[in-house]
Amino acid sequence: MTTSNPDIQPAVQHHVQVAIAGAGPVGLMMANYLGQMGVEVLVVEKLDKLIDYPRAIGIDDEALRTMQSVGLVDNVLPHTTPWHAMRFLTPKGRCFADIQPMTDEFGWSRRNAFIQPQVDEVMYQGLSRFPNVRCLFSRELEAFTQKGDTVTINLKGPEGERETVQANWLVACDGGASFIRRTLNVPFEGKTAPNQWIVIDIANDPLATPHIYLCCDPVRPYVSAALPHGVRRFEFMVMPGETEAQLSEPENMRRLLSQVLPDPDNVELIRQRVYTHNARIAERFRIDRVLLAGDAAHIMPVWQGQGYNSGMRDAFNLAWKLAMVVNGKAGETLLDTYQQERRDHAKAMIDLSVTAGNVLAPAKRWHGTVRDGISWLLNYIPPVKRYFLEMRFKPMPQYREGALLLEANAKNSPVGKMFIQPKVTRENGEVVLLDEVIGPKFAVIAWGCNPLWGMSDSQIAQWRALGTCFIQVVPDVQIRTPQDNFTGVIRLGDSQNRLKTWFAAQNASLVVVRPDRFVAALAIPQTLNTTLDQLAQAMALTPATSGLAEEKVA
Secondary structure: OEOOOOOOOOOEEEEEEEEEEOOOHHHHHHHHHHHHOOOOEEEEOOOOOOOOOOOOOEEEHHHHHHHHHOOOHHHHHHHEEOOOOEEEEOOOOOEEEEEOOOOOOOOOOOEEEEOHHHHHHHHHHHHHHOOOEEEEOOOEEEEEEEEOOEEEEEEEOOOOOEEEEEEEEEEEOOOOOOHHHHHOOOOEEEEEEEEEEEEEEEEOOOOOOOOEEEEOOOOOOEEEEEEHHHEEEEEEEEOOOOOHHHHHOHHHHHHHHOOOOOOOOOOEEEEEEEEEEEEEEEOOOEEOOEEEOHHHOEEOOOOOOHHHHHHHHHHHHHHHHHHHHHOOOEOHHHHHHHHHHHHHHHHHHHHHHHHHHHHHOOOOHHHHHHHHHHHHHHOOOHHHHHHHHOOOOOOOOOOOOOOOOOOOOOOOOOOOOEOOOOEEEOOOOOEEEHHHHHOOOOEEEEEOOOOOOOOOHHHHHHHHHOOOEEEEEEEHHHOOOHHHOOOOOEEEEEOOOHHHHHHHOOOOOEEEEOOOOEEEEEEOOOOHHHHHHHHHHHOOEOHHHHOHHHHHHO
8 A cells, every 4th residue: 555655766765674653652662662672663753852841640550560661660760759649629629539549469559640751751761772773853754655564654854855764564653643544544533622721830839739639610620730850730621712822821821820829920830731632543553564552543631641551551562562573473463463452442541531521520510519419428438439549440451352362251350451560589589579570571470380381392492482481489488498499480489479369369370471461361280281372373473483383293
């Protein structure tokens, strides 16, 4: 399929395995993961530098786990505020919903405040670790062509010069107005919210109260959020007839801030911007050798802080699969599972964000009165209170088809869900989070038994070729018993008793964990052999690594 051809013949050529359009958070994360897997990557960005104005302000535990997978979480954490509560207020200031998620089953605080440009910069600097990754700024993508196993991309440089990129795959991370998605005529289903919001960021926080507050005022709803490094964000709904230019005038800015500050003149303004809240999702996430990710694939209102985090989920889900395909370890059909797994959950997060927006700014004033009364009553019912405090209303990713092996009639199976990340004890006594042991690849984790016992020699070779980490978990008190060691198996102590509790809830003692930390399959030692063969087919492992072809030849 050909899009268009520029009149001027490009003079400079780049040849890479994966081209990424857009140096936003999703593109940068994709480049970091692919870079550590040895993939040749070129990131092209239309702007002359990373965006420096604050956008997203909430990063969740799943996104931090993604940062951990590329070795950057220690550099990201100083730019976050963990255990960030979200409080919904009535116009009179009464808190009718207090969301304080205190769970850490994935290894990190469930909800965190952060400043996006600083975290984006961490990811950008992380690319310097990989000689196989390059980033070109001030490059406008003018056209692209797909033919056979190549995507040809035409760029215009800062001085009007032309360049061409030949890549095996193109990942579109070029935002909600994606040129690539529009050129491919992929429908972007959904709607644009009828209202806009002005965002005001202030240095040297004049309130300095922790957490985030959403005031559900029917006259003009607003948000007040404490951010790291002494930054305060206010967001006010733009009323009909108002413009960004009008609201930015000093007297109007003072009028807005007087709602939330006793002295609106004594502030250090960083910047203000007007945003429109959209809710849209692409009909398809893959078009031959082009894949859509992040805002190019879906955009959502900000009220649950899931736009950024949904993009990180896209990046983690797609990056390991793309690395497998590029490195010849899986067939191209593995990439079809990206849309199978991500689209439905992205849609669920859009719906949640829209609902939260309706709670904050109901269409009619009497809706707000009913909401306040019901919420006041429900807040005193313990199960309901826990439902909000633990953020159980947040739809967790749960894949029912794709690169996994779901057991028949397994309604409550953990397959397709993210695996927990507790602290574990190494044999040398060091206590670390589980992912620090696994690294960025697969893991076969066994409770108490040898994870290799049920595997054939060809299967062991197959999964070792994928970089799989084989782990035996034992009670912490058994970790220093050397006679239980098995060659090629890492022994870990269950420091927090969470792994034993997890396995006790299943009818299985072995779990196959994907590089994105989702459970791919469950087994017991006697069924592991068959399970791994079926999983190899589900993930389209190539004959060179599947072990199945070797057995047929034999």
